[in-house]
Structures are given as C-alpha cells and as structure tokens.
Amino acid sequence: MKLSRRTTAATAAALAAIALGAAGCSASGSAAGTADDPITLTVTTFGTMGLDDLYTEYESENPGIKIEATNIDTGGNAKTDWQTKQAAGAGLPDVQAVEEGWLSAVMQVSDQFTDLSDYGAKDISDQWVDWKVKQATDSNGRIIGYGTDIGPEGLCYNSTLFAEAGLPTDRDEVAALFGGDDATWADYFALGEKYHAATGKAWYDQSGFIWNAMVNQQPEGYYTSDGELNIEDNSDLKELWGELAGGAAAGLSSGQTQWDWGKGKAFTDGSFATFVCPGWMLGVVKGQVEAAGGDATTGWDFANVFPGGPANWGGTFLTVPTQSKHPKEAAALAEWLTEAKQQAAAFTVAGTFPSNIEAQSDPAVTGTNDLATFFNDAPLGTILAERSKGVVAQYKGPDDSVIQEQVFGPSALSLDSGTDGQAAWDNAIGLLDQLVVNK
C-alpha cells in the first residue's frame, strides 16, 4: 500500500517536474570513481556555510570525486527547493543540507533519506554534542543526518553607537551591563529605552528576530515535547510577546526588512545598535556590512551575553537522500565535511559554530581569523562555546516553520508599524486557527 502510494505520487510529481523543466539528472551510475572517470557528487547548501574551500580540498584528496555545489540564499528558499524536488521524486542532490527549522518536515518522509548507520554513523556518533545526534534520529532509530553547525546566540552590538550614547564599549563591560549570566529581556528593553532617550535611534533591527530568539530559548516552543501544539494558552510566550510589543511601542525597533536591511545599509548607517547573533549570523553581519561599503571600523562587536539565557537558533545537518545514485560516496563526503578539522575550517570562514565537540576547542575556532578581526578581534569561538553551554534544542513540530513565518511573522512585523501588542497577538492566534489548527 505504502509503496503504490509513493509510486502514484512519484508519477504525478515526475510530470510536474517535466512541466517545470526542472528535472535534474544525476550522473550515470558507475562502480567507483577514478581520476579519469570521476563520480560527480551534487551538494546543495544554503546561507553562509563556509564549505566552498573544503570541496576543493576533498576533490584533491579524492581524485575519483568531483563536487558540484549549489548554494541557495536562505534556509526558507532551500526548504522550498528541497520540498519541490522531494515531492517530484527527482532532482535532489547527493548531499542535501537540512536546517533544524524544517527538520520536522524532513522527518515526515525520513524513509526517503539514507540511514547513515549503514555507513558507520553509530561508530562516530559520539563526536557530536548528544542532542544534535538525537535530532537527526528518526522514530525508527535511523540516523539520517550528520550535524554541521549549531546556533548558540550571543549579542552583536555596535561599539561606535554605544560610545555615542555614553554606554560602555568594552565587550566584557557590555556583557556585564546586560546582566551577564542573569541577563533578562526586561533588562535588554530597559537599556534600549535608555539608548533611545539618549540618541533617538532604534535599539534593534526589527521585532521578528527578537521574537524568534525568545521562542527558541524556551524549553518548549510552539509545541510541547510530546508534539502537542501549545500557543494559545502558553502564558510564557504571551508574556514575552507583551515585552516585545512594549519595546516596539517605545520606538526600539528600526522596522527593517529582515534578510534585506536595505542591502546592508542599515548595518552601517546607525539604524540600530544591537543585533541577535547566532554563530552563523556573524558571517551574515560581515557580509551585509561589506555589501554596504563598511568594514571593521563600522564598529560591530560581539558580547558574551544573551538576554533570557542560553538560546539556540538553527543549525544544519548534511543528509543523503535515497534518490542519490552514490549513497556510499555521498555519505563519505558528508562524514568528512562534518569532521572536527573541517567544521573548524568552516567556522573560520562563516562563523558556523561546530556541533563537533572536538572542533569546539580547536585552535582554529578559539583563535583569531578574518571574521574575528571584523568583530574587533573578539574571541568568537571562545564566546560561542560559552554561549552554547546550557543550550538544549527544543522539539520542533511539523508546522513549526509555518507558525514562525506565516503566523507570527506578520504579527511581529505589525508591531514594528505600531499595532498594539494584544491586537497583534489576537491576529496571530486567528492566523494559527486558519493556517494550522483547521487546515
């Protein structure tokens, strides 16, 4: 029954793929790649993962392998890409990067992914932080992904703007200013009001990312650990929403367009002074600032503190879809890319904080690099290792990304344009009923 169902779906989808002209063909199967007749492995990643140089290195170490990499701009677009090809039953790469945010959608069809235990995943599973492996394990105990990065969040701040407002600029003093280990969102907003009073400028870029951080740091987010939807009567979330609405009402939000920021201009023109920074976001900040013509002197720095306690946002896995014609080679590549040395190398390029335990204390992670230079020589690796303590990834339900993007996305945005907190919350609950509960 299950098989025939899949076949019909595949037939339908194959037709769709033809219509879209999107049917990708992978290389013809051959036994083993040689330098003359190499196996081509396709890899799809997204955002800033810092793997580009590693592909070249792997190719030179393994003459029988050629890597064709595709990088998609955001995780959201990568999800659409994966989903379309998954439904079409064709076109997926040999190695597919999967974001934690849509891992739950992947788990709905986990049997469409190669069980990496067949290629030795169980023997190396203790190289990652334990919850990373747990996340990648499906209900039948199959490990379908190797962890790359995790997203412990610290606070990016602009020291130039802090100085103008008469706030301390040294990152240790800033951490203390926000409350150190006991930093709360209330402190964060109170400081923001002080800053706003002194400068008339906004404190953070927009409400969406703040809300995202608030939800992500709860032990349970939109779903309970048992997979029950838990939003409407969730007093913790509602209280945080109230604080967020208060901040926006006090003019602390710059109302920027997320992932756009005026092509980076907002990072250089003093629009806002603080920014929530998971490890991988550091590379994004650098990219935005440089796109707008700024550099290290723009003043961005990274403090070892985060309001509301340890938080994790995102993190990625490398999976091998069963569509791959070379699962063995693909699994080997995924394994190599997630080894300590490679994770450390990716960190130096993109600030993606390793999920590999050994890599977390690698000199390349704790030492200095281009990215650290950009952030005023902040010891990024050391700070992120600190920030990752106490992080536990929460359970993400099947509709988590729809709730995040389509239910709370519009409401968080409406806070920035002056909607009252209660009205925005009610609006979100209305959308929740329509999009998720009664779907």
Next chain:
Amino acid sequence: MTATITPQVTSPKPDAAPRPAPKRTFRQRLNRWDVKYSPYAYVAPFFILFGLVGLFPLGYTFVVSLNNWNLLTGPGEWVGLGNFAAELSDPFFWNSLFNTVSIFFLSAVPQLIAAVFIAAVLDQNLRAKTFWRMSVLIPYVVTPVAVTLIFSSAFSEKYGLINNILEAVNLDPVMWKTDVFPSHIAIATMVNWRWTGYNALILLAAMQAVPRDIHESAALDGAGQFRRFFSITLPSIRPTMIFVIITATIGGLQIFTEPKLFNPTVSTPGGNDRQYQTTVLYLWDLAFNRQSFGKASAVAWLLFLLIVLFGVLNFLISRRIASTEARVVKRRSAKALARSRAEAELTSGFVPGVEPQLADHPHHTEENR
C-alpha cells in the same frame, strides 16, 4: 445527398450471394491506408502532446483536489468536493482573487491606452523607424525575474530610488511593499513596463494594415489628425484590440513571478498580510509552504474555471462587436446592390444571380474579416 442513398444500395448485400471482394495487392492496401489513416498520424503529435501535458495533468489535478493530499506524504483521505468548499469559504482565497483582479485592471487599462498611443506615434513617418520599433520591444526581451529584481529595489521602502526621490522633493515616502494599493501599483508597473511595447507592436501591425487611401480621402475631406485617429484608425484595429485584450486577461489572471519576487525576503509569499498575494501565488503557498496539495489543486481548478468564464465573456463581447461590424457592412452592401439592381433593371429588366449573392453576403464579410 449521396450519403443517404448509398446505404440503401448496399443494404441487400448480406442476402445476396457473397461476391468475392476484389483482391487488392499489398501496395494497393497500403495506398488505401495511407489515404484513410495517415492524416490522423499527421495531427497526432499535437494531440498526444496536449493529452500528455495538458489534458492528463488537468484530470490528475482534479483527482488530487478530491483528496486530503499532502505534498510530501501523498494522498490522504478522500474528501470529495470538501477542498473546493473550504477554499470558497476561505478569506485568503477571496483576498487573492481581489488582488489578482485589482492588479489586472491596474495593468491592463493603462497598458492598452499607452500601447495604442505608442503604436499611433510609430505609425507616423518617423526617421529610423526600425530603431524605434525595436526599442519599444526591448523591455519584453528582459526576463521577468530581472525586471522584478530591478523594480523591487527601486520600490524598496527605506532605501529605494523612488522613495529617495519623493523624500528629496519633501513628499512622504510611499509604503510600496506594505500598503495594499501602492503594492498593486508597483506590481502593475512592472507588468506594464514589460508588456506595453509588445502590445504596441501588435497594434502597430494592425494600424499598418489600414488602407492609406481612406486616410487620404478623409484628410482631403478636412478631417484632422485626431479625427482620423478616432474615426478611422481605432475602429479598423478593433479585432486586434480584442486579441490583445484576451491575451492580457489570461496573462493577468495567471500573474506569479512579479508578486513572488517583489519582496523575496518576506516569509509569507505576497506580502506579510498577503497585500499582493495573487491567486497563483496563493496556490503555490498552499502547495509548497503549507503542504496542502489537495487544496492547492482545488484552487488551480477554480482558477481554471474562472479563466474559462473570462474567456467566454470575452468571446461574447467580441462576437457582439464583430456582428455590429457585419451589420454595418451588410447594410452598406445592400444599398450598393439596390443601386446596381436598379441600373441592371434599366438595361435588361432581368437580374440573374442577385438573390443568391445577397444571401451569401453575411458569410462573405465574415470570411473577409
């Protein structure tokens, strides 16, 4: 007529002694088959392709729309017309229809007016004719994605070119990506930019086909530029106008790329509050973000029916216009006939062939159009 007689002749055949069928050579039979069947083979490629990529997906989409079909996990339970009922009562579906129709009117109307104007200008005796004609077509050559990226940046709210200019002359910036009406105007602008030149060229071709002597005689009668444009050019290009309107309607109802990429960073396709979420974009969101493949298929079918409805409306209107034209021609030719008949009667008193010619006339004009 022969067709009705033939069976009677052949009907006694079973009773009659079986006459041995004339033995044909293989060549002859091949020849007969060729005459009888090969035309079907010649038209087959179209029908096979249409069946494969047109009819089958249409039918399959309908089957999908009757199920609670998840994009990833496949068909769920059979819900009959439940998906259609759910969509028809979904405010987001109606919102998407409103947006589609609004953007359609904002783009089609100014676009056609501008296209007619440009075509009229190009119809004059300009220097470097080909250069001007090619120039208006250039926007059409640019891919919609590139058009959208450029316009999306120009319409950006905080750092966009247009708002910068508005602020430079002390006007309030317009929230192009947040407010409903400005966002529709912005998207319609992209459509207009791309399609106006294309339509202008089609209309220009029609204008060129208007006989010059009519223009000349009107000019001799003292009709000015404008009078000639409204009384001669416009009525003459009416059939082409109808074609342009129909293609613009179908294109307008299926608009997707422009709203999809207008603000690619937004998490809900078509704006955070679905300000410019068109029906095709809504359909896409249902299928690929919300994984509700069944409902998306239902929306696809509803859209299909809507386009058929618009097509029929267009057909009725255009037939009405065409028949007014035929009536006018008929009246004119009847007058001419009466005159010639009177002349003929003068000469012979018997006019052969006048009646059938008169009866033939409507058909004739129809064909000439």
